[in-house]
Amino acid sequence: MIPNGCRMASFRGLGRLMALSIVASVVALVAHSGRAADTQRGAQLAAICASCHRLDGHDKGIPSIVRLDKNELVAIMAAFKSGERSSQIMHAVALTLSDNDIATLADYLATLPKETKPR
């Protein structure tokens, strides 16, 4: 026979577990919707790049920017923004993007697949 107190304790434990799992679910949901929002923002920011850079990884006169290491892209954009790296167009573009925008963009571009077949 299970002492009443123990049953109560296990109910309390179950309650805590449920509460924790609800918290965890909410955290997961928030994280998921945060990721979705980042992906959406990343895609919209990448649309700016797509006016000059092909996002399928093909490179014909304008460098490919997909699948770059995130930190590398962030550093490149910082160098364009400061003028340390020279390009009139990239300087102008970099000035329109916040550091947060650039980080979101770099995350997004790093996930895009690179096509191998020419198109």
Added chain:
Amino acid sequence: MTWTRRKFGALAGAAGIAAIGVREAKSTTNARVVVVGGGIGGATVAKYLAASGASLEVTLVEPNQRYTTCFFSNYYLAGLRSLESLTHNYETLAQRYGIKIVHEPATAIDPVAKTVTLTSGAKLEYDRAVIAPGIAFKFGTIEGYDQVATQIMPHAWNGGPQTKLLRAQLESMEDGGLFVISAPPDPFRCPPGPYERACLVAYYFKQFKPRAKILILDAKDTFFEQDLFQDAWNRHYPGMIEWLPGQFTGGVKSVDLKNRTIRTKDETFSAGVANIIPPQIAGEFAQKSGLADQSGWCPVDPVTFESKLQPGIHVVGDAISGGDMPKSAFATNSQAKVCAFAIAAVLTGSAQAEPHLFNTCFTILSPDDAVSDAISFEAGAGAIKMKDIFISRVGESDDLRRQVAHAANGWYTAFTHDVFG
């Protein structure tokens, strides 16, 4: 074809297109967007709506099967590119992005019933419509220059048959002849265009008709990147190009098609080939749909590109009153993306993205000498205002100019891929 999450996911994986958050449209059926005009603005809006992840039915109404860009057509006039290389189709938009393409002219739009009527009488229902009609010409402002006259003295300010006609005329012009360009008053499509045309036609003349001359009769007293052009004319084509500002001539007043002459207030010029680029207004469909105001252009909200005159209808591209934004393919593409994101947000009830408006133009002075500009804009207080502007400078190294010319060609490939590919 109806857009689904599954198709979108597959496409996003395959093409690396914008994987924007997937939400259902408010209604049980997918929200419908009808885009009228398959130029740069219309094609970009349609593609970015279809790729937005929102469950939308996107229809693009465009009578022609293929689209020839006006930008880079000066390369063709110089004999440096084929017209085929400037021509694009809608197959990828249909097959890869699931956009329904209707190759039929639209005749009317009803903002109350929310329908677009086609020539056949069929009506397309929409929740939001986008009109991207480009420009129309104000015939009648230059006496004797009407639609018929464009077959004798081409404007070549739309890509395609007009460009081809002008090239044919330049090829058959005798050495020693005069090529006259009539440059329009502001605002007009492609501000550096007439002057770039002078450069690249001069490049062609230099090789094949070295005694030929070019005269630009301008309606204006100044023009965009004037110092860069005048420097290039002196360096590359000395003695070949003359530019007369509006204050000297009053601009072109009339043309005589039979004698191929062009008259200003005080003078008459006999042209071997005449390229009359007339004053411009928003495209015809915008005019007859009540989207243009007295200026001839379409006033829009600069954050959503929704018409200020007809709710539920958006207008992008050369047809709008763009504030500080020039009428260029790049600017149009930038506006079209902002418009697509705004429409997707409205139809799915998601948050409106902050608009990012930008322009870059590559201008070719000679095949190995090109310049560029880069301008950012902000959409505030009901109008588009310039924020930062960077333009190439006179005296830059040959090496830099060669790099820009190389980048220009790379840009064309990537840009047209962004729009049609």
